[in-house]
Amino acid sequence: MKALDVQALSKNFGGLRAIRDISLEIEEGERRAIIGPNGAGKTTLFHLISGFLFPSSGHLSLFGREVTTLQAHRRAALGMARTFQVTNLFQKLTLFDNILLGVQAIKWARFCFFRRVMSFREIMHETERLLKEWSLWEKKDVLLKNLSYGEQRQIEVIMALATKPRLLLLDEPTAGLSPAETASVTSIIKGLPREITTILIEHDMDVAFEIAERITVLHFGSILAEGSLEQIKGNPKVTEIYLG
Amino acid sequence: MAFWIIQILNGLSFSMLLFLVAAGFTLIFGLMKIINIAHGSFYLLSAYIGLTVLRATENFLLATIASSIAVVLVGIAMQSLFLRRFYMKELQQVLLTFGFVLIIADLCLWIWGGNPMALPKPSLFRGSIWIGSVVFPSYRLFVILVGVIIAVGLWIFQEKTKFGAIVRAGVDDEEMLRGSGINIQMVFVGVFGLGALLAGIGGMIGGPFVGVFPGVDISMLLLALVVVIIGGVGSLRGAFVGSLFVGLTDNFGKALFPELSLFTLFAPMAIILAIRPTGIFGKIEE
Amino acid sequence: MKVAEIFKGPFLLPSFFAVLTILFPFLFSNYYVGLVIQIFIMAIFAMSLDILVGHTGLPSMGHAAYYGVAGYATGFLCLAGVKNFWLVVVLGMGLGGLTAAFFGLLAIRARGPYFMLITLALSQVLWGIAFKWRSVTKGDDGLPGIGRPEIGMGIDLKPDLYFYYFTFAIFLIVLVALFILLNSPFGYTLRGIRESESRMKALGYNVWLYKYVGFIFAGIFAGISGALWVYYSGFVNPSNFGVDLSVKALLMLILGGSGSLFGPSIGAGIIVLLENLVSGFTERWSLVLGIVYVTVIMLFSEGIFSVFKRGRN
C-alpha cells in the first residue's frame, strides 16, 4: 500500500508558480530524501503534504485516503508527523511538558478537563520513557528556551516520534548543527523502526545519501530526477544544478 | 421635502466629525496594530484647550492651531516615550493608553471642571440659512466643508506623498517595511502624531455642536470603534465610508424611530462583525 | 498529589492567608469587609479572563460581556421572584457560556490585535442593547432592588458578614476548579496553543476547537462573578458591560502576573484596594490611578512578581 501518493500537484502564490505539476509515490516503510538548491520548493511541498498549505490543483492521498483538502490536524491524526525547518517548539514550557503534549496528542485523554494530567499514568510513563530513551531525563524541568539549539533540533524529532507516526516528514533536521550533533541526529533517524515511512528534506547531500534509499531532486518547483543513490550520483543534470 | 434635506445635512455634518476621529484611530490601528483607547482623549483635550484660547482671543483659527499643536505634542510624547518601549507587545500598549485616558480625563476635570460646555462658533458661521421653508444652521455646512477638505487632503497624502506610501506599506506588511531599512519608530511617531492631530481637529469642529464634557472621550472612542468596524479596519477609505454610514443611520434612526436609535448603531456593527470581522474595506488577518 | 500535600510545600503561604481572611471580618469595619468581597468577585472575574490571556494567549478586551449578561440574568430572575442562589448562578453561568459560544464563533477566527478589536466591539454591542432597550432593561437607570439570594441550609445572606464567607467559599471552589482545569490535559493543550499554534496543529490538535471551548469556559466562570456582583451590590445597569471593566481585568492580570494560579487574585486585590483607598485620600484619585497603571506597566510588564522570577532562573 502506498504511504503517500501525489498526483500532478501544483501551487501558485499569485504569479509565482512555486510547485509545478509534481507527481510522487512513496511506498510504506521507504526512506526518501528530497534534495535541491535553495528555493527549489522543498519546504512548500512539505507544507502541501502536511496540510499547512492547500494546493492550487492536483491530488494527494495518504495511506490510500484522499487528503487534498483535509485540514492539517486531521492529516496528523491519520498518522503523519513532521518537524519544522525553523525550530517550532513550546519555548516557555518545560522539556517534560513539550514531550507530554506530543504523547498526549494521540490519546483520547487529551479532551479531559476535569482530571489533572498527573493522574493519567500511561501519558506520564510514556513521556518519561521517551526522555530516558534519548537521555534527556535529567533536563526534564528545564524551560525549553534555556536548552541549546542542538538539543532543540533533537527534541523536534522526539516530539514527532511521540505521536507514534506511520509517516514522518523531517524538514532539514541537521540544519545548523555541528558535525558531532549531525552524526548523532543522523544515527537516531537511521535507527528508527523500519515500518515508519520517512521523507527527509536535506540540503546536505552526504546526510541525504546516508539516510535515504531513494532520492528525488527538486528544481524550480518540478522534479528534475528520481532514483536510487547510484543513479542520482551519476546523473549529470543533478551535479550541474548543484555545482552550477 | 425640506425634512429630508435637513436630515441628510444633519447626518453629513455628524459623519464628517466621526470621520476625523475615526480616521486617526484606524490609521494608528492599521499601522501599529494597537487599539488607542486614549484616542477620544485627544478630542477632549483639544476641545478644552480650544475653548480656553477662544475665550481669550475670540479667534477660532488661532484656537484650532493652538489646540492642534498641544494635542500633537501629547500624541508624540505618548508614543515615543511610552508606547515605543512595548513594540510588538499590543496588550501592554493598549493598557498603557487606558492609563493615559484616566490621566488626561482627570486633568481636564481638574482644570476645566465638570460642567458640560460648548465652544462658541466661529463668528462667520453663527447664523442660520433658509432651505425651502426650514432653517438650517450654517455652522454645520462649515463642518461638512472642513470634513471633505481634510478627507481629500488625507487621500492625497496617502496616495501621492512618500510618507503616505510608507504608511500604506506599513499597514500592509509592517515586517517587510522594517526590512527595507526605514526607521519604523519614526513612522510610528509620525502616524501617532497625525492621528492625534485629526482627533484634535475633530475636537475643535465638534466643540460647538457636540460640545465637550467629562465622558465625551469614551463616547467618541466608541463611535470611532463602530465606524472603523463597519468601514473596515486600517483603511482611510473604510473610515470615510463607515462614518457616512454611521452618521446618516444614527441621524435617521433618531429621527424616525428614536427609541431604537443607539441600537441602530450597534446592530449594523454586529452584523458586519458576524460576516466580515475586519469590515468592508479591512484586510482579513487570519 | 494527595489533598494533604496541597497544604504543605508551595501552598503554605496561601493557606496562611486563607486563615487570615477567615479572621478578617472580626478585625475590620464593615466597609473593609465589603472591599474584600469585591476583591473575591473581581479575582474570580480576572481568573476567568486568565484562561484566555494567560493560558491560551487570546487577549480578550470584551470580557465584561459575559459578566454583564450573567448580571442582568441574575437581576431579571431575582425581580421575577426566583430566590434560589444555585438555580440563578447556574443560569448565569449558562448564559455567560452561551454568549461566549456565540461571540467565540465570530472572534476566534481573528488573531492578536484583531481579536482584541472584535471582542471589544462585541461587548459594546451588548452595552448598546442594555442602554437602549429601555422597555426591558430600563436603560441607564438599570434594575435596582435585587435582594440577596437564599442558599438553603437556613443561612441568611443579607448581612455582609455571611455574604463575605459565602463569597470566600465560592472563590475557593473556583480556585480549585481552575487549578484542576488548567492542569488537565485540556489546560496543557491551551498552553501549547499559546506557545505555538502551528506546532499543535502538526501534532494533530484541532486548535480552533480548543480555543473555542476555552473561550466558553472563560464565559462560564465570568458568569459566576457577574451574578455574585449583582447580588452584592443589589443593582445592575449598562456599566456592567463597561469598557473600563474589561480593561481593568486585563490590568489585574498584567499586575498580578498572568498564567499563574494566584496572579489574577493578587492583581484583583491590588487594583480594588488602590481604587477604593486612593479615592479616600484624594479627590484626584483617577489621576493617581492613571499614573500608577502607567508606571506599573512600564516597570513590571510581566507582572509584579516577574521582577523576582527574573532573578530566579
Added chain:
Amino acid sequence: MIMSMFLFSLAFGNRGIAEAAEPIKIGYLAPYVGVFAKFGSDLRDGFKLYLEEIGNKVAGRQIIFIDEDTEGKPEVGLVKTKKLVEKDHVQILAGIISSGVAYAVRDYVIASKVPLVITNAGATKLTQEQRSPFIFRTSFANCQQDLAGGWYAYAKMGARKVIMMGSDYAAGHEKAAGFKKTFKFMGGEVVEETYPPLGTNDFAPYLAKVANYVGKVDRTWAFFAGSDAIRFVNQYQEYGLKEKLKLFCEEGVTDEANLPSQKEAALGVESYARYCIGHDSSENKRFVREYRKKYNYDPGSLSEGGYVGAKFIVKALEAVKGKIENQEAFLKALRSVKFEAPRGPVRFDEHQNVIFNTFIQRVEKKDGKYNNIVVDMIPDVDQYWMPKK
C-alpha cells in the same frame, strides 16, 4: 492574598470614637460631573447656605458635612452611599439629583436604617408604592408640578394639541406621565412623544421632526435637565422654532442655572415651577439677597431645593434637641416640620413628600439680565393633585 496583610496593618482598631458632644454627620450625595454637574453644585451651595446661617451647630452639636460625587451614575451613587454609611458612619443622608441614582440607593438606605432626605430627585415611586419611613423628599415628585402644568396648559393657555419631548431616563418618563394625565383628563390630545437619550449633544434630528408640527399643534412640552436643557433651548431657537411653535416646559429647562448659557434663546419661554426667583415674599427676597451675596450668581430651583432640605433637617434636629441617636423621635419630628420657605409654605404629606404652590413663570430680560418672573400660581399642589373638572 497580600491584601489581608495590607489591610491588617492599615485599619486595625478604628472603633470607639471619643464620647464628648459628638458631631452630627450628614452625608451629602450630588453629581459634580456630567450632565447634572451645575445642578449638583447649586444643590450643595443652597444646602450649605442654611447650615452657615445656623453656624453649623444644632443644640450645641457641631454638624459635619461630608460630600460625595455620584457623577450622576446610579452604580457610582450606590458605591458612594455605602462608603458614607459604612466608612464615615453618617447619621443622615441628603441630596441626590437624578431619579436613577435615587432608585438605585433606596434598598440599601432602608436596609442600613439611615434616614435619607432627597433634596431634588423626583423618583415618584419612592414616596408612593416604594415609600418608607426612612425616605423623605423636600423637592418635588416627578409628576407633582407637572400635574398642575398639564391642567394649566389646557384650562388657561387654551392648548388642545401638544407634542412632548423628554429626556430618556426615569424623571423624563415620570414627568411626561404627570403632564399627560391632567392634560388628557381635561380633553387635550398628545400628538407625539419622543425621548432623546440623556446627554444628547445634538438635537438636530429631533428638531427637524418638530418643524413638521408647526401650525398643527399648540405647544411643545419639554423636559431636559442640566446641559441637555442648555443645548435644547439654544438649538430650538437655532432651528427657528421658538417663535413658530411656543415651548411650555418643566422648570428645569429654563432654570436660573441655565439662563446665562441660553440668554436670548430662552427669552419669553414659559414654564411651570415649584420655585420662581421672581416670587415677591419677604423670605424669598432675603434668600435671594443672601445667596447672591455669598455665591454671586442667581439661585435657581436647585439652590432653593438644597436650602429647604437643610432647613427641614435642622428644624427636626432642634425639635429633638440634637438627639439624632433617638431615631424614632427624630423621624416623628421630621414628619411634622412646617415652615415658610422661599417658595412659600411647605409641609410633608402623609407619604413624606413635600406640598407646595406651583408657579407659572416666564423668562424676561431686565437691565441686561435674564430671570423668570411669576405669571400665575396654583396653590397647595401635592403628588396626587387633580383638577376639579
